[in-house]
Amino acid sequence: MKNFDDNEYTPRILNIIKAAFYNDNPTETRLTELRKYSEINVRRILNIGSDSSFMLGQLKDPKKKLLDHLDNVRKNDLIEIIDRIKKIANEGTHTQRIDEFTNKEYNEALDAVFDLIAYQFVDYFKAYPMKLTSPNNIMHDFSLLPPIIRFKTLDRLLKDDPDNIQILNRIILARIKTFGKSDAYLWLKQNELKIRNITYPTDQEIMDYIDKCGVEIKPGVIAFSIKLNYFDNVYDLLRDKIDDPRTSINENGKLYDSFETAILHYHIYKSSESSYEINKLHSLMDFVYIGRD
Structure with missing residues (x-):
């Protein structure tokens, strides 16, 4: 066969x-x-x-x-x-x-x-489980899918792993881009108690995250997606993500709210690196983008 x-x-x-x-x-x-x-x-x-x-x-x-x-x-x-x-x-x-x-x-x-x-x-x-120290190129290229596909994926993953900070960080962004900030605020408030009870990363885990996922944008300045070292609980971390004016730029998927618009960003911005993990992701993304040019 x-x-x-x-x-x-x-x-x-x-x-x-x-x-x-x-x-x-x-x-x-x-x-x-x-x-x-x-x-x-x-x-x-x-x-x-x-x-x-x-x-x-x-x-x-x-x-x-x-x-x-x-x-x-x-x-x-x-x-x-x-x-x-x-x-x-x-x-x-x-x-x-x-x-x-x-x-x-x-x-x-x-x-x-x-x-x-x-x-x-x-x-x-x-x-290839999504975790705090997942490779930047995997997280970045996954974000080049239409927001609704990202949201549905993350929503299902969260059911099985409700304390996963990487998934929570990503689903807040997906909610903003799929349904808007009002929805993201409402969801966060409705889930406040259990989110506040999530164990926050230790100092060593935060250092490991910055070391593995931080990007030096200029000498001595490291940029990273999740501002773990600014907070001591997951609720405030996620609230800051919604409050951040930069997450309003693509609210409700203004940049790419469909396969037809998302594929343009995928062709331009997808990682050029090669590994088994990223190649598998690209293979799947190439498949779902067939016919969307």
Whole structure:
């Protein structure tokens, strides 16, 4: 059996993206194309090559054993996403329904597709956990995704690792860029008690972070993303991130709120360094950006 090959599916994805997003097609057609795109994404997730037949309806078939290698949490996450897509998009492939499809239904299916894309980045960070001293180029290049994909990825990661300061730092930024600062303030206030109870890094951990992630911008001046040495608790650290006027520059995704705008920044600003970890991230980002030029 062949492994999934991004290059093999690129021509198909190009046509699907064009039909689902850029052509003036009926909503029913666009929903059908989203279903096809979802199927290709699931093929990639499960590493099902082009020589094997696969349909979304087979996902839960116990005889196929397609999900047996996943743990229960990841299995249930994938099934839940696909069920949402199938519930709407399947009707577009059959003839029983006579009512027109609505933009609301299309947006619901699209939201599930975004969850399916984020699912793959969650898998990436399960393999290469996001931590305080994660490489700068990984954190930077992940930030070149559309804010909604970053938010969905981080929101899922936070459920499994609620005390992770790197994830909390990133999700505050993603909230600002996806929903605005008012939402970020509200979320922080609603979660104040548990955030204040998170153990703050020790002086040695802070020094390790600055040593590994700090960048000398001029002699004797080190810049770093998370201002750990200015605070003694996570709540105030995150509050400062929202208060910082620099985080208003791209509030609500002004710079790149879609794949079409984000890809321009990705092509220009993605890291030129090479390592197995960054190359895997770029491979995934290249895949989700197919057809978005």
